[in-house]
Amino acid sequence: EAGVAQSPRYKIIEKRQSVAFWCNPISGHATLYWYQQILGQGPKLLIQFQNNGVVDDSQLPKDRFSAERLKGVDSTLKIQPAKLEDSAVYLCASSSLDRGPVNYGYTFGSGTRLTVV
């Protein structure tokens, strides 16, 4: 099966600019996650979608970050305006609980590396 696709791979912007990331999950995966991974740290959940509804966005800085998942498939994550501390890798993952407990089917994309200067 095809993996989780993300674009762009790299992005460099100036602070206060806006940026958008795109994610295409594995076909049939109902759950989609956006994680922020700051250099040297583990991924931190920003937002979780179940189909096209938001399940958890408690860690999303809503004053500057927004995300949507139209039609329950692709998703976009936007930052506006960006700050220096937003420099990180933004990972998208998708999962299917239908696989059962052996593997909750979390598959990560390769991420988008954002540098804010």
Place this chain on the structure above:
Amino acid sequence: QQQVKQSPQSLIVQKGGISIINCAYENTAFDYFPWYQQFPGKGPALLIAIRPDVSEKKEGRFTISFNKSAKQFSLHIMDSQPGDSATYFCAAFSRAANNLFFGTGTRLTVIP
């Protein structure tokens, strides 16, 4: 609050040696404890995972040891190889939240 604590931050092991990474968790409601391997420029990839009703799970050179009473689990990599050089993350999965909580990561370097 860091729900999963991981150590060491970095680890250097000779080829053929044993790499050991330790994790501890706070929440007893976690359902599943996976380990992820991440190479530079790639997303984390599932390596091996264990349920809390099992004390040990082995897959090839990789073994998870799980101590439920101590709320600790560890990854052992036997006969470590240079190709194992990567960052390893422990994690805890909450089925109720359908969410993974990651440790801070261990950068493993295996010296030839």
